[in-house]
Amino acid sequence: MTAVEVPDKALLQDWLDQSGTQYYQCGHCEGLHIHSLKETLGVIDSRLFLEDYGLLLSTELEVRPTALLQLSADLGRLNMQFPTLKIFLDIVDEAMPQLVAAGLYPVAAGLTQEQFDHYIAITAEATARLAEECGELNYLFGAVEPGPGMLH
Numbered sequence: 001m002t003a004v005e006v007p008d009k010a011l012l013q014d015w016l017d018q019s020g021t022q023y024y025q026c027g028h029c030e031g032l033h034i035h036s037l038k039e040t041l042g043v044i045d046s047r048l049f050l051e052d053y054g055l056l057l058s059t060e061l062e063v064r065p066t067a068l069l070q071l072s073a074d075l076g077r078l079n080m081q082f083p084t085l086k087i088f089l090d091i092v093d094e095a096m097p098q099l100v101a102a103g104l105y106p107v108a109a110g111l112t113q114e115q116f117d118h119y120i121a122i123t124a125e126a127t128a129r130l131a132e133e134c135g136e137l138n139y140l141f142g143a144v145e146p147g148p149g150m151l152h
Helices: 009-019 065-081 113-136
Strands: 032-034 043-051 054-062 086-090 098-105
Touching: 009 032, 009 043, 009 113, 043 113, 054 113, 065 086, 065 113, 098 113
Parallel strands: none
Antiparallel strands: 032 043, 043 054, 054 098, 086 098
């Protein structure tokens, strides 16, 4: 049986290494940047944080400003379609709008490496599907250009 542990950053790095998940540290934040998600169309950054309340895998996608109204109206549907993610808009003056997708895993009671691997896999897969759908709906930069019959 695999040991249940309350993880620290070193253990998370070890588990990511063992699972073959590529990551890096930037020196500007406490997050572990997940390389595979960063390669997804529209993704600005994807980071794993160890917080007091648990693990947080947060991914930011760059939103086309002209798609903000339509995306804002679609947030309820997206949150229902991707129940393992919390999806919201982050709009800051002087910056491009972002769609943030976050997956949380409480760890106060501990977890095993298998549970951690499963959490990373399902959160990354749901985030990639969200990015793909938002790209098809032309919400994100780098998505297909509007064609005949598409709203823009």
